[in-house]
Amino acid sequence: MKKKGLISTCIILCCAIVLATVTGISFNKKRNFVEDIVVGSNVKGTFKLDEYNENLKGTIGDVDVYVLKGEEEGGKVLVLGGTHANEPAGHMAAIVILEQFQVSKGTVYVIPNICQSGLTHNDPLEGTPQYLHFTTKNGDVRTFHFGSRASNPIDQWPDPDTYLHTSGDWTSAKVSPDVNTTQTLSGSEVRNQNRCYPGIADGTVTERVSYAVTNMINTLKIDMVIDLHESSPEYAVNNAIVAHQDALSLASDTVLQLGDRDILLRIEPSPAALRGLTHRELGDYTDAYALLCEVGNPSQGRFRGYTDEALAITGKDPCYTDAYAINGGALLYVDYSSGDFPLSLRVARHVATVAQLIDSMNFEVDDEARSVIVDNFPDPDAIKEFYDEMVAADDLGLYLN
Ligand SMILES: [Zn+2]
Structure with a gap:
């Protein structure tokens, strides 16, 4: 026995x-695993984020900032991808932008993996894929991370029972001393990049990254910051631009310009009491127009069925088809009538939105010295043309170097 x-x-x-x-x-x-970013002649240089927070040196948060700079001086735009690494359109759109945008005036800074730590692991019990693969025009297969919503516990552990978000040492004339800039959140949110702004210089690695971004925007006098995300198709803030109150006017112009061309977006004002997010804190603690873009991601939603790389790329899920059939689509905030919502479409929406936001910013500031020109997108019709081609091709690999 x-x-x-x-x-x-x-x-x-x-x-x-x-x-x-x-x-x-x-x-x-x-x-x-390190993703390859294939830098073209459009990228004029890179620098490390630790230039704006030396406490990032030697940490996983010390990521590269790609600089797309025109011959002519002008305005400055910062694009953030990969804030939530389980939202691949945000990450991949930033990579398409940095590999494709031809900037002839001003500067576009791109950080495609702002939460690098989140890219290095998956959310437990979610059954998500680890990687996404795309074949480029000349047949090369490129591999990218599908990650987690939050930083890796290996980089930041343990989580507190409750996370008390604070604005650290930051002050701003835009924020009245009467405003409560603290917020109590569940403990795991301490690893959520988009709850840690404006950031703390010597805080957790997630807070240090946020601090560097805020400091970079202030130091370089960046005119506009755009944070690219995805959300569940059943989440109300979807196919939307969330705008800080100072950016509402230019966001409205973008929604109208794209809407005129059948690219429909909602506009959501950034709630003043929702602390820690880019569209709130970067608008409050810097002079940049702060915006966040959302697009529907079936591989992230709670109605989803079997979750794999195919779902992340095609967005095709019979469970969402069933959900869309109930009450004429009333359960979802995306048009799921085609039975899918592919990554190529989601990335096209983000790229078109960023291109149009730049065009709308030029109109809003109405100052040649602060305008940014991207040669691929001279006007809203060119943006629509690019969007239509990308959606029709339905192959993200064709837009990667
Ligand atoms: Zn997100």
């Missing part, structure tokens, strides 16, 4: 060791 017990204990122990080894190798491989 004793011998039998010993044998089963050994078998269980061996299985546990094999399981831990296999998952450990997989975890470690993802942790160390």
Whole structure:
């Protein structure tokens, strides 16, 4: 009897060791996988984010900032991708922008992986893919992370029971001392990049990254910051631009220009009491127009069925087709009549929105010295043309170098 017990204990122990080894190798491989960014002649340089917070040196948050600079001086725009690494359109749109935008006037800074830590792991129990693969025009396969909503616990542990967000040492003439800039959130939100703005210089790695972004915008006098996201199709803030009150006018122009060309977006004012988010804190603590873009991602929603790379790329899910059939689509905030919502369409929406926001910013500031010109997108009709081509091609690989 004793011998039998010993044998089963050994078998269980061996299985546990094999399981831990296999998952450990997989975890470690993802942790160390570095995405290739193929820089073209449009990128005039890169620098590390630690230039704006030296406490990032040697941490996973010390990411590259890509500089797309025109011959002529002008305004400055910052594009953030990968804030939430389980929202691939935000990450991939930033990569398409940095590989494709031909800037002839002003500067576009792109950080495609602002939460690099979040890209290096997956959310437990969500069954999401680890990677996405795309084949480029000349047949190369490029691999990108599908990550987690939050920073990796390896970089920041343990989470507190409750996370008390604060604005740290930041002050701003735009924020009245009467305004409560603290917010109590659930403990895991301490690893949510988009709850940690304006950031703390020597805080957690997530807070340090946010601090560097805020400091970079103030130091470089950046005119507009755009943070690219995705959300569940059943979430109301979808296919939308969330705008700080100072950016509402230019966001409205973008919604009208794109709407005229059948690219429909909602506009959402940034709630003043919702602290820690880019569209609130970067608008309050810098002079930049602060905007956040959302597009519907079926691989992120709670109605979704089997979750794999195909779902992330095609957005095709019979569970969402069923959900859309109820009450004439009233359960969803995206048009799911085609039975899919592909990544190429979601990225096209983001790229078109960023291009149009730049055009609308030029109109809003009405100052040649602060305008930004992207040669691929001379006017709203050219943006629509690019959008239509990208949606029709339905192949993101064609837009990667
Ligand atoms: Zn998000």
